[in-house]
Amino acid sequence: MYALADCFRLKRQNGSDMDDNKIKNRIEHAVFICIILVLGLFTQNTYYLQIMTFIGINTLLALGLNMLIGYAGQISLGHAAFYGIGAYTTAILSGTFGISPWLSLLCAIGVAVLIAFVVGLPTLRLSGYYLGMGTLGFGMIVNILFREWSSVTGGSSGFVGIPVLEAGKVSFMSGQNYFFLVWGVVLGAILMCRRILASRMGRALRSIHDGEKASLAVGVNTHYLKLQIFMFSASLGAVAGFLYAHFVLFISPESFGFMVSVKMVTMVVIGGMASVWGALLGASLLTLLPEVLHGFAEYEMIVFGLILMVVMIFMPQGLTRGFLDMYEKARKKRQ
Amino acid sequence: MISPEPGHNNKPILAVSSLTKMFGGVKAQDNISFSIQPGIVCGLIGPNGAGKTTLFNLITGIYSPDEGQVVFNGKDTRKMTVDQRVRAGIARTFQHVELFGSMTLLENVLVGMHVRTRSGFWGAVTRLPWVIREEKEAVEKAEALLEFTGLMDYAHHPAGDLPVGRQKTAEIARALASDPLLLLLDEPAAGLNAVETEALGKLIEQVKKRGVTMMLVEHDMSLAMGICDKMIVLDQGSKLAEGTPREIQNNEAVMAAYLGQG
Numbered sequence: 045m046y047a048l049a050d051c052f053r054l055k056r057q058n059g060s061d062m063d064d065n066k067i068k069n070r071i072e073h074a075v076f077i078c079i080i081l082v083l084g085l086f087t088q089n090t091y092y093l094q095i096m097t098f099i100g101i102n103t104l105l106a107l108g109l110n111m112l113i114g115y116a117g118q119i120s121l122g123h124a125a126f127y128g129i130g131a132y133t134t135a136i137l138s139g140t141f142g143i144s145p146w147l148s149l150l151c152a153i154g155v156a157v158l159i160a161f162v163v164g165l166p167t168l169r170l171s172g173y174y175l176g177m178g179t180l181g182f183g184m185i186v187n188i189l190f191r192e193w194s195s196v197t198g199g200s201s202g203f204v205g206i207p208v209l210e211a212g213k214v215s216f217m218s219g220q221n222y223f224f225l226v227w228g229v230v231l232g233a234i235l236m237c238r239r240i241l242a243s244r245m246g247r248a249l250r251s252i253h254d255g256e257k258a259s260l261a262v263g264v265n266t267h268y269l270k271l272q273i274f275m276f277s278a279s280l281g282a283v284a285g286f287l288y289a290h291f292v293l294f295i296s297p298e299s300f301g302f303m304v305s306v307k308m309v310t311m312v313v314i315g316g317m318a319s320v321w322g323a324l325l326g327a328s329l330l331t332l333l334p335e336v337l338h339g340f341a342e343y344e345m346i347v348f349g350l351i352l353m354v355v356m357i358f359m360p361q362g363l364t365r366g367f368l369d370m371y372e373k374a375r376k377k378r379q
Numbered sequence: 380m381i382s383p384e385p386g387h388n389n390k391p392i393l394a395v396s397s398l399t400k401m402f403g404g405v406k407a408q409d410n411i412s413f414s415i416q417p418g419i420v421c422g423l424i425g426p427n428g429a430g431k432t433t434l435f436n437l438i439t440g441i442y443s444p445d446e447g448q449v450v451f452n453g454k455d456t457r458k459m460t461v462d463q464r465v466r467a468g469i470a471r472t473f474q475h476v477e478l479f480g481s482m483t484l485l486e487n488v489l490v491g492m493h494v495r496t497r498s499g500f501w502g503a504v505t506r507l508p509w510v511i512r513e514e515k516e517a518v519e520k521a522e523a524l525l526e527f528t529g530l531m532d533y534a535h536h537p538a539g540d541l542p543v544g545r546q547k548t549a550e551i552a553r554a555l556a557s558d559p560l561l562l563l564l565d566e567p568a569a570g571l572n573a574v575e576t577e578a579l580g581k582l583i584e585q586v587k588k589r590g591v592t593m594m595l596v597e598h599d600m601s602l603a604m605g606i607c608d609k610m611i612v613l614d615q616g617s618k619l620a621e622g623t624p625r626e627i628q629n630n631e632a633v634m635a636a637y638l639g640q641g
Binding site: 236239240242243244245246247248250251253254255257258259260261262263264265272276 | 439441460461462465466470471473477478479480481482486487489490491493494496498499500502503504506510513514517553554556557
């Protein structure tokens with residue numbers, strides 16, 4: 045009898061556990077949407093709106109890379125290539141050939157996913173440093189292509205003449221509209237990532253991170269799964285590139301170089317690997333810092349390096365996990 | 380559930396013939412042949428370095444043999460990848476616990492069900508009715524398995540936080556989640572105390588009643604003698620003896636290998 049009662053209680057507890065999680069997620073999303081609405085509606089300063097739009101674009105990059113680094117445990121040092129592929133594909137298709145930008149968005153995603161498949165098939169068999177080197181080389185090759193194929197990409201002087209996005213009567217010329225477009229996409233991407241992580245695929249992915257040997261042994265096709273996530277993160281990179289191109293309306297190879305790849309990895313690491321909100325935090329910090337440190341532009345890299353070192357020493361799990369741990373500790377002390 | 384009669388007249392679930400595996404110049408497996416009938420528990424014993432874990436790795440497909448073949452359930456496994464073998468019905472546990480530490484126990488068992496479920500990227504993103512149904516059924520099945528192994532209380536705990544004994548049991552639960560026909564247990568009693576070892580023996584009996592054939596590497600002789608229907612003794616990569624626990628106990632070659640020549 046007691047056992048049965050215990051069992052029942054346990055079931056209910058578990059049930060409420062699950063519901064708690066659902067409610068928590070809903071609250072997080074609601075808070076996120078509210079913040080976006082408030083920031084978007086009440087910010088008059090175009091400079092601030094612009095910065096926040098860039099934060100959104102970088103968040104997309106960090107989200108995609110976070111799935112790869114934080115969850116699948118794979119490093120990519122050439123992810124700016126997909127960002128660039130997204131930007132250049134839409135620039136060329138809509139700018140040079142006059143195709144509707146929305147159609148060129150689909151093409152950009154398609155091209156990025158296809159290239160990720162071709163590159164990932166052999167590279168993801170590598171691991172650790174070798175994978176880093178492989179993706180690094182890939183990023184460099186793509187960047188050289190942007191620079192040297194000047195008849196198509198405009199070369200190092202850049203690509204001019206990217207059309208402004210329009211949807212029916214709505215023009216995304218205004219800073220506010222673009223802000224909402226970008227953050228709407230970010231919200232969609234966050235929901236998508238969370239759905240993936242909560243699914244069979246996400247569990248398999250997290251299992252690779254915890255122990256690849258065991259996940260192989262239980263029958264997870266780890267290579268295929270890594271490839272899928274690589275393709276997914278490439279597609280998010282391409283979407284970010286698309287949004288970037290139609291926002292600044294002028295792109296050049298520097299925006300997609302090696303340093304950008306490193307910056308993307310830094311966002312993920314600082315924000316906290318394996319955390320959706322960590323990607324947002326990392327992207328915000330690394331977009332804001334250069335603006336704040338405008339006066340010391342020469343020392344920017346030094347400050348970046350220092351911050352990365354300090355975070356790695358004191359909060360190796362990243363800021364999100366680090367702050368959460370601090371909060372938990374403080375709460376336990378109070379009790 | 381009807382378990383196949385242990386012993387004879389059945390087609391073997393696993394047939395290993397002339398299996399040889401070299402590491403450098405060392406023969407880790409030297410011309411090993413044996414077969415296992417469905418429904419039995421087969422013990423695999425031998426001194427350290429005898430090649431027991433290597434044999435498991437050859438059966439599960441982590442290594443590929445230099446010579447010989449492994450026929451599982453009538454099919455040659457030569458061209459099968461690790462995950463295809465799991466799909467075909469071979470599951471295993473590890474000598475040193477290899478749970479997914481940051482994931483809950485329930486999630487661990489759900490990952491164990493990976494080959495029996497099919498939703499992928501688009502399923503995750505769209506959450507169509509069939510995906511939700513599949514997920515619900517998977518959770519129910521996982522909970523039933525945790526109930527079966529007595530771990531339901533820990534379902535929502537991170538697996539890495541559990542004591543070693545529970546983790547060992549959890550690995551068995553995760554392995555059972557793939558509905559295996561053959562379960563390979565690599566030293567399931569290592570690190571367990573006497574009470575836990577006894578419980579493990581009972582659990583293995585329960586699993587046997589479900590019709591799962593088992594092979595286990597075990598150093599705890601009293602446990603192995605108690606639960607095994609058959610034993611295979613390896614020494615330095617070769618098969619030394621094969622037979623019932625009683626036969627093995629009285630085998631002179633085995634005595635020599637264990638106690639030293641003399």
